[in-house]
């Protein structure tokens with residue numbers, strides 16, 4: 001049985017002051033609840049310490065939205081895994097579609113980042129997902145296969161415990177449009193089959209595959225109750241303590 005992971009990706013929202021308030025609200029909302037799911041928030045880099053402070057002593061965890069592949073040096077504007085470890089981060093998202101699209105990150109770089117995260121004892125959430133035209137032309141599985149395999153070629157099976165995949169169809173991100181539960185289950189099952197091909201059935205069964213793309217309290221139950229949907233990577237709805245907490249309640253009830 002896989003432990004569900006309910007993760008918030010705040011993207012470029014909430015500087016330290018706002019982040020602290022929002023994180024305090026989440027801690028208050030989960031106080032006294034015996035959550036069995038893992039709960040994670042990934043704020044902008046600059047707000048990670050504020051959120052970590054707010055979460056200390058609670059069961060909520062903090063992560064990052066991106067990372068560089070080097071330890072330190074002349075890489076203006078970048079942040080390394082050792083810096084993230086220093087702030088108490090436990091997870092790092094890599095390969096989000098916004099980074100692929102706006103920052104021209106390709107599969108090779110994303111694989112390098114994933115490898116670096118795992119080497120430095122952090123957990124990685126690798127994002128994959130097709131664009132609308134790929135879905136419409138029926139090419140969605142080919143796109144996702146290429147994205148997943150690019151990373152698996154560089155990561156060993158013994159990292160399975162620290163490895164998470166997030167399936168985020170690009171056409172469902174921030175659009176209010178969600179994959180149907182059937183579309184999500186079909187793709188998650190396909191991704192698990194790719195993991196099984198690379199690492200064997202036993203390891204593949206352990207790996208959490210999150211769904212992301214307009215997940216909110218109103219649709220979380222039907223998505224999270226799919227066999228191969230092991231949590232959510234939530235954008236907009238993670239920017240309100242109440243709606244994020246409502247999604248956690250739904251996860252806990254499944």
Ligand SMILES: O=C(CO)COP(=O)(O)O
Nearest residue numbers: 009173174213214235236
């Ligand atoms: O991109 C996402 C999470 O990484 C999803 O964002 P939304 O939940 O706002 O659609």
